[in-house]
Amino acid sequence: xxxxxxxxxxxxxxxxxxxxxxxxxxxxxxxxxxxxxxxxxxxxxxxxxxxxxxxxxxxxxxxxxxxxxxxxxx
Numbered sequence: 001x002x003x004x005x006x007x008x009x010x011x012x013x014x015x016x017x018x019x020x021x022x023x024x025x026x027x028x029x030x031x032x033x034x035x036x037x038x039x040x041x042x043x044x045x046x047x048x049x050x051x052x053x054x055x056x057x058x059x060x061x062x063x064x065x066x067x068x069x070x071x072x073x074x
Contacts, residue, residue, distance in 0.1 A: 035048070035049075035052055035056075037049075
């Protein structure tokens, strides 16, 4: 259902999910883990990913801007 109505449903799913993650980040953060791929890696992303030891659980793609629509999370 989500994939067939992505434009309508993604804002309903995305904003509360990201908002909750931002609010609880301090409680759940343990150690830094992850991979940063920059525009400088263009053309060699497969090689960069091959150096990672496991399959990713989640992928976040961003333009580096801020998260919009969260307002004052207190």
